Amino acid sequence: MYKKLIVTSLLLLLSTTLLLAQTKYTVSGTVKQKSSGETLIGVTVMVVEKPTIGVITNEYGFYSVSLPEGNYTLRFSYVGYKQELVPVKLESNVTVSISLVDESSLREVVISSKKDNDNLTKASMGTEVLNMKEAAKIPVVFGEKDLVKTIQLLPGVKSNGEGSNGFSVRGGATDQNLILLDEAPVYNASHLLGFFSSFNSDAIKDATIIKGNSPAQYGGRLSSVLDVKMKEGNNKDYQVSGGLGLISSRLTIEGPIQRDRSSFMISGRRTYADLFARLSSDMKDVKLYFYDLNAKANWAINSKNKLYFSGYFGKDVFSVSTLFGSDWGNATATLRWNSILNSKLFSNTSLIYSNYDFNVGFKTNTSAMNFNSHIRDLNLKQDFTWYANANNTVRMGFNIIHHTITPTKAEGTDIVNNKKSRKGLESAVYVSNSWKVSDVLNIDYGLRFSIYNVLGGGLYNIYKGNKLVDSIKLADGKFGKNYYNLEPRISASYRLNSSATIKVGYARNTQSLHLMSNSTGGSPTDAWIGNSYNIKPEIADQFSVGFSKSLNNNAFELNTEAYYKTMANQIDYRDGADINTVPDIESELLFGKGRAYGIEVLLRKKKGILTGWIGYTLSKTERQINGINSNQWYDAKQDRTHDLSIVGIYTLSERWTLSGTFIYNTGNAVTFPTGKYVLNDMVIYQYGTRNADRMPATHRLDISATYERPARKRWQGSWSFGLYNVYGRRNPFAITFKENKTNPQKIDAVQTSLFQWVPSVTYNFKF
Incomplete structure (x- = not known):
């Protein structure tokens, strides 16, 4: 029975994409930070001539968008970085990888790591992408900037007590949170009996918390995913x-x-x-x-x-x-x-x-x-x-x-x-x-x-x-x-x-x-x-x-x-x-x-x-x-x-x-x-x-x-x-x-x- 259900679900998922696949050529590539070469997660890549078409880079900085043959302009935008416009002539599959200039390294004026209208355009629910620069400014005990303490300030995420780094999400227990560090599960994310978290913010590039409605690639916990x-x-x-x-x-x-x-x-x-x-x-x-x-x-x-x-x-x-x-x-x-x-x-x-x-x-x-x-x-x-x-x-x-x-x-x-x-x-x-x-x-x-x-x-x-x-x-x-x-x-x-x-x-x-x-x-x-x-x-x-x-x-x-x-x-x-x-x-x-x-x-x-x-x-x-x-x-x-x-x-x-x-x-x-x-x-x-x-x-x-x-x-x-x-x-x-x-x-x-x-x-x- 389970095999039939899986096969049926796969066919339903793939049939939609096959029926809609009418493109001829693909432009793809990787987006990085110019000053360091770090890949950038969540960069918006829009087609200027077709404003309804756009993608974002995945967790490894990669993007891909398919279009009919023609001339286009790709707009790469990311909050805190200088916007880039790149002309593309599509006569075959092409690779366009670019590096964005980090304006916030000159003067930090923006604290949001998200696109201005992410909350309107994405179907995902209960998801927050955290900004490490923002977390560095939030006061915490002992003055140590702390990723988990910042998470506990979000609605739906509850601290388990004074000085504790444990947290519960939407009624879940402490163990019902999947905490990942570069894909590896962390079973106790606290130091010093809970006064510090296990995450040294200086070493962290990106963190996302998902409150229950996680994509299918995540599993094993009931309440949330903290992906660091x-x-x-x-x-x-x-x-x-x-x-x-x-x-x-x-x-x-x-x-x-x-x-x-x-x-x-x-x-x-x-x-x-x-x-x-x-x-x-x-x-x-x-x-x-x-x-x-x-x-x-x-x-x-x-x-x-x-x-x-x-x-x-x-x-x-x-x-x-x-x-x-x-x-x-x-x-x-x-x-x-x-x-x-x-x-x-x-x-x-x-x-x-x-x-x-x-x-x-x-x-x-x-x-x-x-x-x-x-x-x-x-x-x-x-x-x-x-x-x-x-x-x-x-x-x-x-x-x-x-x-x-x-x-x-x-x-x-x-x-x-x-x-x-x-x-x-x-x-x-x-x-x-x-x-x-x-x-x-x-x-x-x-x-x-x-x-x-x-x-x-x-x-x-x-x-x-x-x-x-x-x-x-x-x-x-x-x-x-x-x-x-x-x-x-x-x-x-x-x-x-x-x-x-x-x-x-x-x-x-x-x-x-x-x-x-x-x-x-x-x-x-x-x-x-x-x-x-x-x-x-x-x-x-x-x-x-x-x-x-x-x-x-x-x-x-x-x-x-x-x-x-x-x-x-x-x-x-x-x-x-x-x-x-x-x-x-x-x-x-x-x-x-x-x-x-x-x-x-x-x-x-x-x-x-x-x-x-x-x-x-x-x-x-x-x-x-x-x-x-x-x-x-x-x-x-x-x-x-x-x-x-x-x-x-x-x-x-x-x-x-x-x-x-x-x-x-x-x-x-x-x-x-x-x-x-x-x-x-x-x-x-x-x-x-x-x-x-x-x-x-x-x-x-x-x-x-x-x-x-x-x-x-x-x-x-x-x-x-x-x-x-x-x-x-x-x-x-x-x-x-x-x-x-x-x-x-x-x-x-x-x-x-x-x-x-x-x-x-x-x-x-x-x-």
Whole structure:
């Protein structure tokens, strides 16, 4: 049945393009930045003589457009770059590759990375392309420009708490976000317990977040895709940049290996708060720091083939003398081959490695104990882009991921651990088409077919009502339980007039990896597990409708979207679950369904000396799981009713830029104790309805100022000054409970807050 459905879908997708294919010749090429040779993503290529025909460059800077024989003029435009007009005489297929001049390197006056009317012309929904220059101006804790912190200021994206880099999107949990760095999955995108993200902004070229309505080439998560791409490196000249801050510093070096043909980029970052802490006699044995390294190299074999290699390594270290120590981190590597097979067909082949692990150790005079876990992936991915004609762009491909998952296991002096790694094979094939039906109607549609195979090498227990009923031991290399899912996606935009568009969309996503966590924000010791005989793939169906409008000659942009999402096979712990010492965590799990719905509003000012945005989200997220809350609906732990963010960036003069952010959000849903009793001299708290209580609301104002020093020959420098939490609001990080000292019958709630005021000073340089 599945084979027939796939074949039918492929025929439907391709028949449209074949029927409409009436062109004779194709002009194609690559667009780069003139000063560095970096390829540019999302450049608009328009045909002046046919203003309704146009394309944008893909994620590798490639474009292709087919036209009848004749003379044309191509207009290349990209915000912040000088527009170029190129005459083309089409008598055969031709290649036109150009380099655009970066005007913002002379004077940065634009903060938007998008075409002025992208929100009107594209069918994609819930998609935001982030600008790294804009992110650099937004004040954050410790003054470190942060990609993930910027994402959390967008509607529909919710921070998981004060100081946390975890986020939830449209009611999804932290693990339901697919985070990619040069196509490699990043399983924990935070440093220093969530105060920094894993992404060094100096090494990042482009970042896009897609909230649920992702194209068919993405899969494996329910809620969102954060697709981050590293810089390729300057192939024209050598360049050094970096920054010195109060608790961290960073350095980036890039340049040509062979001028105009190959280049490299290396970027490193480290915190050094632990070095200052050691000046105190009480803290001399404490270690608390992180470091990370990004590296990338590319080589143009010829005009049609290019090789890339990129890698990332990050590690956090926390220890107290020799008694306690912990470290965790990510490592990724991507080997990619881009090939222009012909003027209409572009190929990208990738071999990807990803690893996340953590280790925690305790030691006494007589014993030692270690906890460790990891997830390791090997991924083969093939993607084709076919520019069928001026109105149809088809993407198709496949990917195969081999997962090796080692659950949290304890090893020690008096412990014999028999836990083994579990393995799974996650595969998918997909096809999609971006179809420009007319001047006012655009449709993106596609289909993804995903498979998850439980592989041998471990023991799988089968539970019914949390009671063990059977066990299956699979030998290495053997296939066990198999799961198959079809994932259709479609979105459409209809242009009402020159300044307004309505959009609708539907997408099904599935997820076969699950993060076992009992907190909202997550921690490094949270463990991933795959599908099993008890755990089925999570499934989400999202319906959305939106309205976009440009105002005041594109100076303002208004985007609103409403969504309704249903979720199947959701996972939660049973009441009283023992997740730290239980031999098999699956015995503590319950399964059910969920729903999330809401409305998002984004008003953005894109032009002038004052730019920024106001984002607001009104939403609800619930779960219904048999065995919890008498089988009734209850609030999910990431449920928050209101989220408001206000961002302003004001260009005071050629040298000074001021910026500020204000955020307000409803507190997370939590479960507080309703009573207590004493058993064997131990105080045991009794809890009521799951997530029936709320943390206090969070609100905060942050400000910063940036001073650009006059350039001296090749040296460019700037100072950034910031104050996090201007009015000293004590926002909740955690709430704990203890017995009242004067009245043992009462329980006191104690709120822990992290930061009241955090000043920051950073010096950035480039030469």
